[in-house]
Amino acid sequence: MAEVYTFKDFKSDQEVRWCPGCGDHAILAALQRALPEVSASLGKTREQFVVVSGIGCSSRLPYYMNTYGFHSIHGRALAVATGIKVANPSLCIWVASGDGDALAIGGNHFIHAIRRNIDINVILFNNRIYGLTKGQYSPTSKFGMITKTSPYGTVEHPFNPGSLALGAKGNFFARSIDTELKLNGEIMVAAAMHKGTSVMEMLTNCVIFNNGSHTEISDRSVKEDRTIVLRHGEKMIFGKDRNRGLILDGRHLKAVTIGEDGITMDDILVHDATSPDAGLHTMLAEMAYPDMPVALGIIRNVESVTYDKALVDQMEQVSAKARIHSMDDLLRSGSVWEVK
Amino acid sequence: MQHRVIDAKDVVIRFAGDSGDGMQLTGSLFASMSAVYGNSLSTFPDFPAEIRAPKGTVSGVSGFQVHIGSTDVNTPGDFCDMLIAMNPAALKANAKWLKRTATVLVNQDAFDDQSLLKAGFKENPFDELGISDRDILVVPISELTAASLADSGLDKKSVDKCRNMFVLGMACFIFDRPLEYLFGYIEGKFGKKHPEMVEPNKKVLSDGFNYAANLQMVANTYHVAPARLEKGLYRNITGNQATAWGLMAAAGKAGLPLFCGSYPITPATAILEELALHKYLNVKTMQAEDEIAGICTAIGAAYAGNLAVTTTSGPGLSLKSEALGLAVMTELPLVVVDVQRAGPSTGIPTKTEQTDLNQILYGRNGECPVVVVAPHSPAHCFDAAFDAAKIALEHMVPVVVASEGFLGNGSEPWRIPSMADYPEIRPPFAKSAEGGFKPFQRDPQTLVREWAIPGQKGFEHRVGGLEKDHNGVLSSDPQVHETMVRERAEKIRRIASVIPPLEVKGPEKGKLLVVGWGGTFGHILSAVEEAWEKGLEVSFAHFDYINPLPDNTGAVLSGFDKVLVCELNSGHFAGWLRNSFPEFKYLQCNKVQGQPFLVQEILEAIEKALKEA
Incomplete structure (x- = not known):
């Protein structure tokens, strides 16, 4: 029988040292609140949780969690986490990584963890800036953004973490905004329940070096018109008046107003997060303001065989057939001869 | 005719x-x-x-x-x-x-x-x-x-x-x-x-x-008549196969799963291939996306309680440097096998050399010592790998096995041992978390920390690359840092007390001691034996342990007027000895051609060294 936890059980005694107003505080709070439910749903006790991170502001997170934790080196959180999961598949692994950590220096591990579909939960803190090194552009900084290393504006095209994850055949991708505490909690619980690599892109605000990085979509006055929260099985509706929706116009998504141009509720798409075909999920993940609302919520949630399970299954199959059962057997197998 | x-x-x-x-x-x-x-x-x-x-x-x-x-x-x-x-x-x-x-x-x-x-x-x-x-x-x-x-x-x-x-x-x-x-x-x-x-x-x-x-x-x-070999069951074995089996044997003795995260690289790949065959003996292998992921998955597996291994060759070791530092800092057991090849850079991938020793000893940021063991023949790779794993697990430290292409690809008949003759491996598993688990508290004798493994109730703790105090709390306190730097080094120095002493072949005192390490053993031994046949007065000591050096190293070297260090590089080990024992006189016999020594080359160096005496 698993223990019953509250969010306090997941708070460590360490002083949280993020800047006041940093979006990371809210993500930490959401995680601490989500884990009791995850624990109950998966039957995991606190000592079975491991939080792994790389380097960057967000990667301080393991110190603030009263679980096992590994604060590794820049970009390598996913590789360390993969090793932990393979070594002990019964553990529930969480990775905290930033846009620089996961998509620049750790980009290779990011796509390969997803490709393998190892059962870990990745919170990708995307503030579109390098905060800990004090304000250089990141792989998600918008084209033309002025930073300390791009004083005249970047001449680089940013990654969309969603397209990257889905392009690598990701089976779980969700997006949210730091301030959306409730939605973030829902996403984290669903990510934990999903078997495989679950990528959660959290748009976070860097109050010091990129303040307002996503206010154009997250500000209260515009949020409902500029974002759409997708929920599996529900119509893709958004807008303050809940009268806007998404339809497929040929091969493209289009934002429409219900009641205009002959559009009725029946025309609006229903979100199927579980569709194996990632085509529509990719289009949803790539919707960008100002042409389209930015998709939040669980965009894709598909079950597929996980690396850790396939590995263990293979070991069991091979073991069942093996004629060699010990090191001594192996040493004496094959071509051997006796000297008398 | x-x-x-x-x-x-x-x-x-x-x-x-x-x-x-x-x-x-x-x-x-x-x-x-x-x-x-x-x-x-x-x-x-x-x-x-x-x-x-x-x-x-x-x-x-x-x-x-x-x-x-x-x-x-x-x-x-x-x-x-x-x-x-x-x-x-x-x-x-x-x-x-x-x-x-x-x-x-x-x-x-x-x-x-x-x-x-x-x-x-x-x-x-x-x-x-x-x-x-x-x-x-x-x-x-x-x-x-x-x-x-x-x-x-x-x-x-x-x-x-x-x-x-x-x-x-x-x-x-x-x-x-x-x-x-x-x-x-x-x-x-x-x-x-x-x-x-x-x-x-x-x-x-x-x-x-x-x-x-x-x-x-x-x-x-x-x-060519059969040799008078010791009675027993024999098999032919390559160094890479012996390395893989030695690691598996150690995992068995420790009662732990073996995890190997590696990326294919000549001439080390055969170790990963060999391990991948033996999943039925609780061996998990991961072909990682790159060298860095190889070592990082291994570090993760070590944190989670496996005997963790990564295998590579020189260029791969360069890529693993930062992560090896993380293993030093987190004081996790890890075996890194470097099957050395001719460098620098891509060098001559299929040719043998001992030119990674300086990289192994010094190639990391900060003061970052690792244990280094070196197999001396293809079959000895079994014992060297076993020993490396035993030291790593019992002393919570990364150990580098400095193998060589010559050993990895070479083979020799091997009298098959019985696992009953090998010692048990007893990692310092954490047992009591009274008053909260303090991950970097050390055994007063060995300075080894305890190993608490995720899943162990009450031992929740965080490790990482940042400097910490004994309690595992982040610290940039100058004194704490210096204490931890010194303790990490001293912990390795104290391993000298559990490794075998350096053996001398020939008289223990004299004019010349020939010294080598790793895969040059056979060539040096043959040269010394030929020197003896010629009536030359010379002794030979071969190092299987590079860091720490055996406890009696200074005593052995002090018995001779000169020490001739033979190695397939420009003098890495000679430099290591000079650093450790500056009081002795060193000569060098070096070769950097991607080829093993010729016995004759070493013999000439011995003769020259004796003439100059």
């Missing part, structure tokens, strides 16, 4: 041909057969990095040298008694390795004008190489193979592939080897999947044997 049977103490045979001629297989079969016959032996595969270099070119020549003996064989041999050259390029690339008394067997069919030209010969390759005085057997091997298989029903390509079996058959006659072992091999290899290949291969082999027997040109055949 009546041939003579020469009773030889030892002979060296070199098989050489195009990369696609099957010389690696032919050589290793000859070695296995000789091992089963009871000879002691040592092998040296010497091949290019290209899988199939342009046909007939000198750069594409692949060689395999086998040294068999009726007494101890320490090295693959400097020069060969017989060279089998499948084409002019192979002759050209290997003529320099011929003894004055050597026999040369060449495939006449491959010595056409075009091939001669391609290898850079004008008219008579033997004159041009200055080897016309050797016993030269010019045999139309391709033609004879075709004749042998005329009725086999095999197509021309398959027939042509059997040339190496004809040569092997001839070698079996010349070196007095029965064919039974090879018949068994052929049946085992082809019996199930390609039964149509069994009889043709046997026939070519026998025909080669009979051809050599009937050939009036073979002046000498050699008989």
Whole structure:
């Protein structure tokens, strides 16, 4: 029988040292609140949780969690986490990584963890800036953004973490905004329940070096018109008046107003997060303001065989057939001869 | 012509041909057969990095040298008694390795004008190489193979592939080897999947044997009696296979799963391949996306309680440097196997060297010591890997196994040990978390921290690359940092008390001590033995442990006027000794050619060192 936890059980005694107003505080709070439910749903006790991170502001997170934790080196959180999961598949692994950590220096591990579909939960803190090194552009900084290393504006095209994850055949991708505490909690619980690599892109605000990085979509006055929260099985509706929706116009998504141009509720798409075909999920993940609302919520949630399970299954199959059962057997197998 | 049977103490045979001629297989079969016959032996595969270099070119020549003996064989041999050259390029690339008394067997069919030209010969390759005085057997091997298989029903390509079996058959006659072992091999290899290949291969082999027997040109055949080996069960083993098995043996003794995260790299790949075969013995292997992921997955697995390993070669070790520092900082058990090759950069991937030692010892940011062990022969890789894992697990420290291409690819007969004779491995698992688990509190004697594993209730803790105090709390306090830096180093120094003392072969006091480490052992030993035969006064000590050095190192070195350090680099270990014991006088014998030492080179260095005394 698993223990019953509250969010306090997941708070460590360490002083949280993020800047006041940093979006990371809210993500930490959401995680601490989500884990009791995850624990109950998966039957995991606190000592079975491991939080792994790389380097960057967000990667301080393991110190603030009263679980096992590994604060590794820049970009390598996913590789360390993969090793932990393979070594002990019964553990529930969480990775905290930033846009620089996961998509620049750790980009290779990011796509390969997803490709393998190892059962870990990745919170990708995307503030579109390098905060800990004090304000250089990141792989998600918008084209033309002025930073300390791009004083005249970047001449680089940013990654969309969603397209990257889905392009690598990701089976779980969700997006949210730091301030959306409730939605973030829902996403984290669903990510934990999903078997495989679950990528959660959290748009976070860097109050010091990129303040307002996503206010154009997250500000209260515009949020409902500029974002759409997708929920599996529900119509893709958004807008303050809940009268806007998404339809497929040929091969493209289009934002429409219900009641205009002959559009009725029946025309609006229903979100199927579980569709194996990632085509529509990719289009949803790539919707960008100002042409389209930015998709939040669980965009894709598909079950597929996980690396850790396939590995263990293979070991069991091979073991069942093996004629060699010990090191001594192996040493004496094959071509051997006796000297008398 | 009546041939003579020469009773030889030892002979060296070199098989050489195009990369696609099957010389690696032919050589290793000859070695296995000789091992089963009871000879002691040592092998040296010497091949290019290209899988199939342009046909007939000198750069594409692949060689395999086998040294068999009726007494101890320490090295693959400097020069060969017989060279089998499948084409002019192979002759050209290997003529320099011929003894004055050597026999040369060449495939006449491959010595056409075009091939001669391609290898850079004008008219008579033997004159041009200055080897016309050797016993030269010019045999139309391709033609004879075709004749042998005329009725086999095999197509021309398959027939042509059997040339190496004809040569092997001839070698079996010349070196007095029965064919039974090879018949068994052929049946085992082809019996199930390609039964149509069994009889043709046997026939070519026998025909080669009979051809050599009937050939009036073979002046000498050699008989190398079985060596007087210690009683027991034997097998032939390569260094890479022995490394893999040593790690598996250690995991078994520790009662832990073995995890290996690695990225393929020459010449280390065979360790990962070998481990991947043995999943039924609780071995988990991951072919990582890159070298960094290889070591980082291993570090994760170590944190989660596995015996964790990553295998690589020089360039891969460079990529792993930062993560190796993380393993030092988190004080997790980790074995890193570096099968060294010629560098820098990509260097000469298939050639052997000892040029990574400085990288292994010093190649990380901050003060970042690791334990370093070095196997000294292919079979010794088993014990070295076992020891490395035992030290890593019991002392919570990364250990680098400094292997070499020469050891990894080379093979020797190995008396199979019993696992009952190996010690238990007892990691310092955390047992009490009273008052909260303090991850970096140390055992007062060994300075080793305890290992708490995720899943263990009440021991939740965080590790990472940032400096921490003994309680595991982040700290940039100057005193805490210096204390931790010193303790991490001192922890390794104290491992000297659990490793065997340095042994001296020969007198413990004298004018000259020859010193080596790693895969040069056999060559140095042979050179020292030859020096003794010449009446020279010299002793020999070989280091299997580089960091920490054995406790008695200073005492041993102090017994000699001079220390001659022999190694396949420009003086890495000599520098390490100078640093550790500046009071002694060091001489150096170095070679950086991507090739092992010749015994003769070391012998000359010994003679020179003694003359200068």
